[in-house]
Amino acid sequence: MAIPQHTIDQILDRTDIVDLIGQRVKLKKTGRTYSGCCPFHQEKSPSFHVYRDKQYFHCFGCQANGNAIRFLMDIDGRNFVDVMKDLSSQTGIELPKDNHDSKKLLYKRIANKPDVEKKVQAKTHQTITQTTSTSSDATASFDPFEQFQNSDDPFASFEQFSDSSNEPNQEGNLYDLLENIAQFYERQLPHSQTAQQYFKQRGLSRDTIQYWRLGYAPEDWQHLEKAFPYDIEGLRQLGLIRTSDKGRDFDLLRDRVIFPIRDAKGRVVGFGGRALNDEIKPKYINSPDSEVFHKNQLLYGLYEGRKQKAQEWLMVEGYMDVIALQQYGIYGAVATLGTASNTEHLNILFKQNSRITIAFDGDAAGQKAARRTLEIALPLLNDGRELKFFVLPNDHDPDSLIRREGIENFHRLLQQAPLLSDFVFAHLSQHHDVTKPEGKSQVMGELRQLTELLPKQGSYRYLLQQFFREKLGFNRKWQPQVSNDASLSFSTKIDAEEYVIAILMNHPYLYIHFEPLRALIPHDHLLFKILNIFNTIFDELPEDIELSQYYVLGGCAAYHHALHNILLQANVSDYTSSPEQADKLAEDFSIKLQYQYLKQRLKSKKFTDIAEMRNLKHQIYEIDRKRSLTLVDE
Secondary structure (H helix, E strand, C coil), rough: CCCCHHHHHHHCCCCCCHHHHHHHCCEEECEEEEEEEECCCCCCCCCCCECCCCCEECCCCCCCCCCHHHHHHHHCCCHHHHHHHHHHHCCCCCCCCCCCCCCHEEEEEECCCCCCHHHHHHHHHHHHHCCCCCHHHHHHHHCCCCCCCCCCCCHHHHHCCCCCHHHHHHHEHHHHHEEEEEHHHHHHHHEEEEEHHHHCCCCCCCCHHHHHEEEEEEECCCCCHHHCCCCCHHHHHHCCECCCCCEEEECCCEEEEHHHHCCCCEEECCCEEEEEECCCCCCCCCCCCCCCCHHHHHHHHHHHHHHHHCCCEEECCCHHHHHHHHHCCCCEEEEECCCCCCHHHHHHHHHHCCCCEEEECCCCCHHHHHHHHHHHHHHHCCCEEEEEEECCCCCCHHHHHHHHHHHHHHHHHHHCCCEEHHHHHHHHHHCCCCCCHHHHHHHHHHHHHHHCCCCCCCCCHHHHHHHHHHHCCCCCCCCCCCCCCHHHHHHCCCCHHHHHHHHHHHHHHHHHHHHHHHHHCCCCCCCHHHHHHHHHHHCCCCCCHHHHHHHHHCCCHHHHHHHHHHHHHHHHHHHCCCHHHHHHHHHHHHHHHEHHHHHHEHHHHCCCCHHHHHHHHHHHHHHHHHHHHHHHHH
16 A cells, blocks of 8 residues: 555654553653653663654664654564554554545646537647747747637636646646646736736735745636636536536636645645625635545644744734745744644644744734634643734734834834743733732632643643742742843753752752763762652652752751752752743753763773664764753843
């Protein structure tokens, strides 16, 4: 059985590789990854890592690596088709029921036209055949519809776009047909002054229009049937042709500017159409879902952003916002396809970067959409992921805001977008008087409902609760943020290891970031002893952040004198005043120390095994790459 690539991609997107591998291998959360002993070779210390964001596994010992499919094939010795059948049943995505690679992508190209049109089509085929050796301009000048359309019609310069040969009764491919339709709409744009004026008023340059392949759908109610007379079945499968109650066929998109929609591989899979007359409703129409087009699994601008190697990703509302931002040099903007954002959309973005921003209008509708997105996003916020909310001024979208503020101020506003923790606090506290005990209690009650949506494994839910308690005055006095780079500005009286100990005492659940250090730090160091204690008691930590702090202090009582001195000198609260800041700080220190000790091990050890040395160098390379990514994120 041959399985189309888009089906394989869908199945992988819906498969959680951590859950799948976790059924076979005992995994523990270590920073942004999950680690365990490799199932493919014998080892005592874990070198097998699973990356949820990338849906990928890698063993630094034996170099085994791959996705969920490869893991099941290797672990069970099964073939590709057997594995795909299992994953298909688990994800609910149906596999092709025949042996053709793209059966559902094919359609019959059949001529079913009146005699007069058949004669025209025959003449078209004859002319194209005769001019195969001539220039494309000569071919483009031929008008197959001149017998029944006037010379002012935009089709007068239209070149036949039908797939390959014009002979009927052959099979067509939906992807090829979509590409041909996109080219057709592009060719129609110069024939509509109104469409050109619309793009001009929106400030789009000629290069931008060409880059996004923008076009125009003519007013003619049956322009696609005339342009693609043999491809009616394919047009129906794509939903671009509809049938009225009276049985008359008509085109879905008419007298609209056209936005071709591309999938992650750059293939045209659908179209968005915007009415040129604001009185026409709906203003925007998208192609319906089809075998190749699934709105809930696509983001407009994702392919283009990846092509431009975007580092930061911003989810906005509409196509024009994405295009305008790209024209100003902001390449990571994406938009949903006329649907509300969902978990698949957010997971797609988190696969690009662990830190994403979502833009919302500042009005009541925008606040409602933000709350809905918040509830969708919370279950996805594994440790290391960060979500920011860019609340736009009233009556502004990103396009209009960047025109008013200019690119530099827009960047500044975007960078100042509140983190999820700040946004949630502002959102919950705006309806309650937090100066009164009753108001504080109501805010904390609503917070508990939200934090229940967060992943149970990880530190974020506990950090968020602590953040709220401090902001509401339950614990020590709230202190404002003073620096985003604690690793450079903390007290010089203590070293990095001692500062890590201070972080652990204040935020026990951040241990998951530091666990990899146990395999690297010398056993006589205090941090190694503290980490060993954490490894023993971590699963028993109380959920309440204050109780967990007391629990840890009790577990480390044997070292209370040393801990007392460290805590006096380390101003951890200055640099962990938000959950995201605390998480980022822990991640930075963990990476810094891992790199430091791996380099020391490489310098001091005499290797008798070349493979061991290569493995160590590879670990250093991976940690150094993480350090580089951290600098980019900052």
